[in-house]
Amino acid sequence: MANTLTFKTVYDPGGGSALTEIGVTDKLYWQKAGAFAYGATGAIPVNEYNGGFHIIDASNNELCTTAHAVNLARGTADGKVSINGGEEVDVSTVTTAQCLNLVASCSPNAEVTAFTFFAYGATEADAPAGLTVLGFKQGGSAFADIGGSAKALDLGTSASAATHDRYVGLSVKPTSNGAKTCTMKASVTVV
Numbered sequence: 372m373a374n375t376l377t378f379k380t381v382y383d384p385g386g387g388s389a390l391t392e393i394g395v396t397d398k399l400y401w402q403k404a405g406a407f408a409y410g411a412t413g414a415i416p417v418n419e420y421n422g423g424f425h426i427i428d429a430s431n432n433e434l435c436t437t438a439h440a441v442n443l444a445r446g447t448a449d450g451k452v453s454i455n456g457g458e459e460v461d462v463s464t465v466t467t468a469q470c471l472n473l474v475a476s477c478s479p480n481a482e483v484t485a486f487t488f489f490a491y492g493a494t495e496a497d498a499p500a501g502l503t504v505l506g507f508k509q510g511g512s513a514f515a516d517i518g519g520s521a522k523a524l525d526l527g528t529s530a531s532a533a534t535h536d537r538y539v540g541l542s543v544k545p546t547s548n549g550a551k552t553c554t555m556k557a558s559v560t561v562v
Contacts, residue, residue, distance in 0.1 A: 374481065374561055379472040382426055383438035390472060396429040399471075399555070401442075401543045404456055407433045410550075420444040420544050422456060441469040445505050445542040449513040452540065462540070463512050470509045470538035473526070473557050481561035483535045486526035488517065490541075490553045495520045499553035501546050509538035523558075535559070 378393045393399070402413035404422025409431045415421055424442040426434045443452050446459035453459050454469060475483060490504035491497055498504075498518030505514035506524050517524050526537040537557075545551050 373478060375476045376557055376559055377474045377476070378555075378557070379474060380426065380440045380470075381438075381468055382435035382440045384426075384434055385437070388438040390468075391426075393426060394428070397434065398427050398429070398431075399440075399541075400425045400427045400431075407436075407439075409433075415543070415545055417545050417548060420542050440471075443469065443540040443542055445514050445544070449505075449515070452514070452542070461512070462507050462514060463510065465507075465509060465540055467509055467536075467538045470540050473537040473539065473559075475535040475537075475559045475561065477533055477535070477561050480531045480533050482531045483527075483529045483559060483561055485528065485558070485560040486535070486537055487523035487559075488526055488537070488539055488555070488557045489520055489523040490517055490555050491519055492553055495556065498522070499551065501549065502551040502553060503544045503546055504553060505542045505544075507540050509540065514540075514542060518553075520556075526557075535561075 379390050401421035402423045403415045424440045442455050451459040452462050492499040506517040507514050529535050
C-alpha cells in the first residue's frame, strides 16, 4: 500500500493521442511557434509567451512527434488564453483534456487536505531566474504567477477516494536572454 503522485498530459507518444504519463526523466519544453526546435532556434523571444509545447526526453529528443501536448499561452490579459495559437478565449473555457493532469493515487483511499503546485529556481522559495511561469487551475478565471513556493497555486481539497485528479494550465515568458529552466513541484497531503 502506497500513495503516488503522477503527472500526465494528452499527446501521441507513438500509439495514438492519449492521456500519457510524463516519465521521471522527461521534460516539459516550451518554445516559440513552429515545428519542434530545441535550443536557440526554438527560443521564445524575451517578453513573449510560449507558442509551442512539447514533451522531450532526458537527451532533449521530442517524444510527442505526431500529436503535441496542447499549448496554452497567456493572452492579452490574465483572464485570456490562446489555445494552440488560436483566437483568445476566456481561461475558464479550457477543458481538462487541454490541461496537465496531476493524479494523486491513494492506497488505501484517502482524503486530500492540501494540494499545491508551483515552479521554482535555485531553491523552492525562489522564482525561476529570468522566467515568468504562470498557471491556473482548470475551471479558474485567470493566470497567476506561480514562481516560488510562496506563490503556489492552491488546487483544493477533496473527500476520501482512490484517485484525486487536478488539472492545471501553464504558460511561460522569458524576461531575459539565454536558456531558462525551472523545476515544477506538486505537493499533496492525504489522510
